[in-house]
Amino acid sequence: WLGVAHADFFRNDFLPVGHVRTDAILNNDPPCLSDHVHTFYGPPLLYPKVTFDDLRNSDPKLSSGNIEENLSLYWHPSVYHVAADGTKTLQESEMTTVYYNWVPGQTTAFPAGFRMITPGESVFQEETVPGQSEYEISISFPSCWNGVDLVSHDGKSHVTFPEGEEENSPCPTSHPVRIPRLDFFIRFINTQRARWEFADGTTIFHADYISGWDENFLQSLLDGGDGDVDSQVTFRNGLVHQGDDAEFRQQLKANAVPQADTSCISTEAIDNLITLPGGACSGALISPDGVCGGPTPMPPTPVPPTPVPPSPIPPSSTPVPPTQVPPTPAPPSPMPPTPVPPYDPNDPT
Numbered sequence: 001w002l003g004v005a006h007a008d009f010f011r012n013d014f015l016p017v018g019h020v021r022t023d024a025i026l027n028n029d030p031p032c033l034s035d036h037v038h039t040f041y042g043p044p045l046l047y048p049k050v051t052f053d054d055l056r057n058s059d060p061k062l063s064s065g066n067i068e069e070n071l072s073l074y075w076h077p078s079v080y081h082v083a084a085d086g087t088k089t090l091q092e093s094e095m096t097t098v099y100y101n102w103v104p105g106q107t108t109a110f111p112a113g114f115r116m117i118t119p120g121e122s123v124f125q126e127e128t129v130p131g132q133s134e135y136e137i138s139i140s141f142p143s144c145w146n147g148v149d150l151v152s153h154d155g156k157s158h159v160t161f162p163e164g165e166e167e168n169s170p171c172p173t174s175h176p177v178r179i180p181r182l183d184f185f186i187r188f189i190n191t192q193r194a195r196w197e198f199a200d201g202t203t204i205f206h207a208d209y210i211s212g213w214d215e216n217f218l219q220s221l222l223d224g225g226d227g228d229v230d231s232q233v234t235f236r237n238g239l240v241h242q243g244d245d246a247e248f249r250q251q252l253k254a255n256a257v258p259q260a261d262t263s264c265i266s267t268e269a270i271d272n273l274i275t276l277p278g279g280a281c282s283g284a285l286i287s288p289d290g291v292c293g294g295p296t297p298m299p300p301t302p303v304p305p306t307p308v309p310p311s312p313i314p315p316s317s318t319p320v321p322p323t324q325v326p327p328t329p330a331p332p333s334p335m336p337p338t339p340v341p342p343y344d345p346n347d348p349t
Helices: 052-056 215-223 226-232 245-254
Strands: 008-014 018-020 038-041 073-077 079-082 088-091 095-102 115-117 134-140 181-189 194-198 208-210
Touching: 008 226, 073 181, 095 245, 215 226
Parallel strands: none
Antiparallel strands: 008 095, 018 038, 038 073, 073 208, 079 088, 079 194, 095 181, 115 208, 134 181
């Protein structure tokens, strides 16, 4: 992780808002369940068809972050403890922090609809987490954009890293637009030495991002100095980090928002399992739009069928000879009467 001492920056802190097997970058079109379980931060909109407008129209009081103007959604493969018998138990971050770093006068706000994924990095050396009072996993998002595509087929090709390690190192000509660099930290407290892995069964960490900022508002923050940020944003329930991590974690927990309702996305079990659900587009996605608690749709009213007159019998292709009607016999002609001779009394016949 590059230090932020030579750049303007501000921090945004989160608790997890839910866990489910979705990915609104890689598995949103067509919408389906993702390859592995993810842990989300921000608004409780975890369904695969979530849009920029959905995020912007969500209630900032229900976002798990502490800055109301930031309605962005972040996620990463869920973290699991693996027991000796292979049982996997979900591990939740006790505070996740995203640092926004930028070079004043050179940085462009994320446009509406912008999405990206970090390259993966290996963590959990030898699949083991040490026992420590605070254990961090961190990764940085690319900070150079091609200036054209809001997302790419792999979620990565439209962004890249600067050409150099310095904060103001130039962006390559292929990706000339400098955007804020997001440094993403998830923190676990009082860990015990144990075997941990991500939901995909690896030790490779990556993170995903969909911007939920109003572009003009974010640009106004980037055009000003980092000292101006606190006075321009709204901290949910007054949650401002004052330097004491332990105290601030308690404040976050005391002001935790309800967990996202994922019952209309997927009802599959994701915790305390030997075999986790997995496989892109496998399993049942209940709703790609995450519509929960809506009215039960009424079945359509049956419409009686319209009587159909019988079809005329088509003429046979074989010609039928006309029926021969025998002629009615004519009555016999009357025979002329036989002439009778006049009576002769002298005739002996």
